[in-house]
Amino acid sequence: MIENLLFELEMAAPQVILGLVNGAFYALLSLGLAIIFGMLNVINFAHGAQFMMGAFVAWMLLAWAGIPYWGALILAPLLVGAFGVLIERTMIARLYKLDHLYGLLLTFGLALIIEGIFRNGFGSSGLPYAPPAAFNALNIDIPIMFLPGYRVWVVIASVLVCLATWLVIEKTKIGAYLRAATERPELVQAFGVNVPRMMTLTYGAGVALAAFAGVLAAPIYSVNPAMGANFIITVFAVVVIGGMGSIMGSVVTGFGLGLIEGLARVFYPEASATVVFVIMAIVLLTRPAGLFGRG
Amino acid sequence: MTLNRRTLLGAAATLPALGGLPFRSARAQAANTIRIGVLNDQSGTYRDLSGPGSTQAVQLAVQESGITQRGVTVEVVQADHQNRPDVGSTVVRQWIDRDGIDVVVDVPTSSVALAVNTLVREKNKVFLNSGAATSDLTGAQCSPNTVHWTYDTWMLAQSTGGAMVRAGGKSWFFITADYAFGHALERDTGNFVKAQGGEVLGAVRTPFPGTTDFSSYLQQAQRSRAQVIGLANAGGDTINSIKQAAEFRITRGGRVKLAGLLVFITDVNSLGLEVAQGLVLSETFYWDLNDKTRAFTQRLGALPGNIRPSMVQAGCYSSVLHYLKAAGDMGVAAAKASGTDAVTRMKAMPTSDDAFGEGTIRADGRKIHPCYLFEVKAPSESRGAWDYYKLLGTTAGDQAFRPLSEGSCTLVRS
Numbered sequence: 001m002i003e004n005l006l007f008e009l010e011m012a013a014p015q016v017i018l019g020l021v022n023g024a025f026y027a028l029l030s031l032g033l034a035i036i037f038g039m040l041n042v043i044n045f046a047h048g049a050q051f052m053m054g055a056f057v058a059w060m061l062l063a064w065a066g067i068p069y070w071g072a073l074i075l076a077p078l079l080v081g082a083f084g085v086l087i088e089r090t091m092i093a094r095l096y097k098l099d100h101l102y103g104l105l106l107t108f109g110l111a112l113i114i115e116g117i118f119r120n121g122f123g124s125s126g127l128p129y130a131p132p133a134a135f136n137a138l139n140i141d142i143p144i145m146f147l148p149g150y151r152v153w154v155v156i157a158s159v160l161v162c163l164a165t166w167l168v169i170e171k172t173k174i175g176a177y178l179r180a181a182t183e184r185p186e187l188v189q190a191f192g193v194n195v196p197r198m199m200t201l202t203y204g205a206g207v208a209l210a211a212f213a214g215v216l217a218a219p220i221y222s223v224n225p226a227m228g229a230n231f232i233i234t235v236f237a238v239v240v241i242g243g244m245g246s247i248m249g250s251v252v253t254g255f256g257l258g259l260i261e262g263l264a265r266v267f268y269p270e271a272s273a274t275v276v277f278v279i280m281a282i283v284l285l286t287r288p289a290g291l292f293g294r295g
Numbered sequence: 296m297t298l299n300r301r302t303l304l305g306a307a308a309t310l311p312a313l314g315g316l317p318f319r320s321a322r323a324q325a326a327n328t329i330r331i332g333v334l335n336d337q338s339g340t341y342r343d344l345s346g347p348g349s350t351q352a353v354q355l356a357v358q359e360s361g362i363t364q365r366g367v368t369v370e371v372v373q374a375d376h377q378n379r380p381d382v383g384s385t386v387v388r389q390w391i392d393r394d395g396i397d398v399v400v401d402v403p404t405s406s407v408a409l410a411v412n413t414l415v416r417e418k419n420k421v422f423l424n425s426g427a428a429t430s431d432l433t434g435a436q437c438s439p440n441t442v443h444w445t446y447d448t449w450m451l452a453q454s455t456g457g458a459m460v461r462a463g464g465k466s467w468f469f470i471t472a473d474y475a476f477g478h479a480l481e482r483d484t485g486n487f488v489k490a491q492g493g494e495v496l497g498a499v500r501t502p503f504p505g506t507t508d509f510s511s512y513l514q515q516a517q518r519s520r521a522q523v524i525g526l527a528n529a530g531g532d533t534i535n536s537i538k539q540a541a542e543f544r545i546t547r548g549g550r551v552k553l554a555g556l557l558v559f560i561t562d563v564n565s566l567g568l569e570v571a572q573g574l575v576l577s578e579t580f581y582w583d584l585n586d587k588t589r590a591f592t593q594r595l596g597a598l599p600g601n602i603r604p605s606m607v608q609a610g611c612y613s614s615v616l617h618y619l620k621a622a623g624d625m626g627v628a629a630a631k632a633s634g635t636d637a638v639t640r641m642k643a644m645p646t647s648d649d650a651f652g653e654g655t656i657r658a659d660g661r662k663i664h665p666c667y668l669f670e671v672k673a674p675s676e677s678r679g680a681w682d683y684y685k686l687l688g689t690t691a692g693d694q695a696f697r698p699l700s701e702g703s704c705t706l707v708r709s
Contacts, residue, residue: 011515011518014514015511015514018508018510018511018514019511021508021510022508116338119338119342120599120600121600122600123342123343123561123599123600123601123602124336124338124339124340124341124342124343124346124531124600125340125342125343125344125530125531125534125561125562125564125565126531126534126565127565128538128565128566128567128569128570130567130569130570131542145514146543146544147543148542148543148544150542151510151542219542220508220538220539220542221507221508221535221538222531222534222535222538222565222566224531224565226338226339226340226531227507230504230505230507231507233505262511265511265512265515266511266515269499269500269501269502269512270473270500270502272501272502272506273502273505273506274502
């Protein structure tokens with residue numbers, strides 16, 4: 001009996017770590033979504049496509065321009081973020097006064113178009129992108145498991161970026177403006193702050209976060225047009241569970257759900273894709289505003 | 296109002312002619328028109344290995360069959376089944392009931408293929424399956440309206456599984472895509488391994504579609520202490536499994552081997568030779584196999600996404616070519632009137648084409664041709680774009696597929 005339990009625990013320990021790695025992606029993606037929703041009131045369904053674009057831009061930079069991983073980690077979010085700014089200025093900005101549904105439909109349509117373009121250009125099976133050899137130094141090789149250094153880096157990078165984002169929003173002047181503009185945009189504008197530009201930059205920053213996650217994901221998953229679509233549904237569940245627009249909520253829930261999903265993969269693998277949604281249903285029934293939401 | 300008696304009379308006189316003409320010509324045309332529907336994954340993980348490339352292959356077959364020169368019209372349409380049986384069934388029902396489709400081609404994703412198999416039989420049309428793997432299409436669920444063309448799970452189990460067992464891999468653990476295809480591939484390979492004196496230590500079922508991280512499953516497989524991890528999945532699932540197995544060094548030390556039970560050339564291209572090298576896999580068509588396959592590939596031209604044809608796309612070409620030969624032979628009207636008769640005629644004729652060479656179709660609907668065991672080349676061995684495989688061995692057609700007597704197909708007993 002006790003032996004059995006020990007065996008199960010030993011099985012579960014590596015899964016907890018692997019779950020954290022997936023949680024790192026959930027956290028980064030839901031963070032971007034939360035920022036965009038909190039500030040713009042837009043449910044950004046193009047987030048998965050923008051994540052995918054980040055991975056593809058990393059691949060293009062390497063294959064076409066010879067720019068390695070580290071360069072891509074900075075350049076890809078900037079390029080995709082600029083693309084986000086363009087979308088916000090030309091399309092999304094026109095929808096702020098309308099119902100949420102319009103923004104959702106627009107961004108969903110954009111996601112389908114972007115994915116279709118990449119599918120036509122690059123096919124569906126994906127492109128290879130090798131992790132830089134430098135990460136082998138971080139490899140964790142212990143008897144119960146081998147953890148590639150690159151995955152360790154993914155967790156570190158994700159935690160750092162989440163923390164930095166949280167600090168910017170909660171502790172800086174820009175963050176204060178942002179939070180104020182979320183509550184009372186007219187008033188903030190009256191104090192001379194350029195609110196429309198702030199909204200544009202916020203959308204750009206949220207998109208850049210998605211692209212950053214995309215570059216992180218490129219060496220792990222095959223770089224393919226559907227990679228974002230696979231993630232985004234789970235990420236939306238994470239945002240709903242954490243509470244729409246809550247920064248802390250999305251980060252904590254992202255890591256937490258990655259963990260739970262990891263455990264489901266050991267104890268009941270068939271349900272591993274569903275467990276997040278079961279939790280979402282339970283949370284919505286008991287706390288409709290989400291775990292960290294202000295209802 | 297410019298309507299006067301003359302125009303009114305004129306209109307009245309032309310009405311019956313107008314009404315009658317299209318009706319008559321449509322009927323004459325319908326009797327002489329073969330409608331082919333290519334149903335596959337146009338947007339998901341199996342798009343590259345089937346998708347629009349399959350349609351292009353079907354169009355080449357139509358062109359090369361020479362049937363259009365004899366006054367027969369052939370229309371080719373395509374649709375996306377999104378890997379969902381309900382979507383596939385709805386499309387095929389509409390195709391047959393509303394659009395007069397005579398032949399359904401390709402249909403990868405076994406769960407969709409099994410649904411279409413039943414529907415086509417019910418409507419007495421023709422089902423030429425190239426993309427799906429499940430051996431049940433010519434086994435328990437065989438149909439007089441279906442030909443299973445390119446490959447199946449039994450063939451993969453024997454060829455790739457056999458090679459692994461011969462190399463000493465006696466104990467197996469499966470990572471299985473949780474739907475009809477994965478189950479059939481796991482079952483057929485497991486049976487084969489046990490028949491060879493090996494054992495199956497366990498399996499983990501992964502949700503399909505939507506699983507991208509296989510590291511958890513790979514770790515579980517590694518902990519089972521099996522010598523071989525059998526990947527009973529396909530497309531993006533296989534790509535991610537192999538990629539992450541390399542990342543987690545699952546096969547280091549050489550104690551554990553990875554068996555990609557269904558790996559397509561498009562998967563190898565996606566993985567890159569650096570990761571895929573040394574992988575042993577089975578296919579029934581490779582574009583660079585001989586002069587005829589190279590000529591076929593050239594005639595087919597560039598495929599969407601700039602890929603080389605997969606065995607599934609080659610199978611679409613070959614099966615439609617053979618169907619059109621049979622239809623030309625028995626008369627288009629007769630071929631359209633009864634799908635069963637058309638398939639019976641196809642079975643009576645030997646097959647021959649550039650992609651698969653000479654072959655036959657068995658009573659249970661199984662197309663018979665050789666199966667090739669390949670090894671993926673190292674980057675240093677590859678001499679150019681898409682030069683990926685080394686031929687390790689060939690299984691003759693009569694040995695490559697499940698014996699007729701073992702499939703429990705009712706068509707065989709009667």
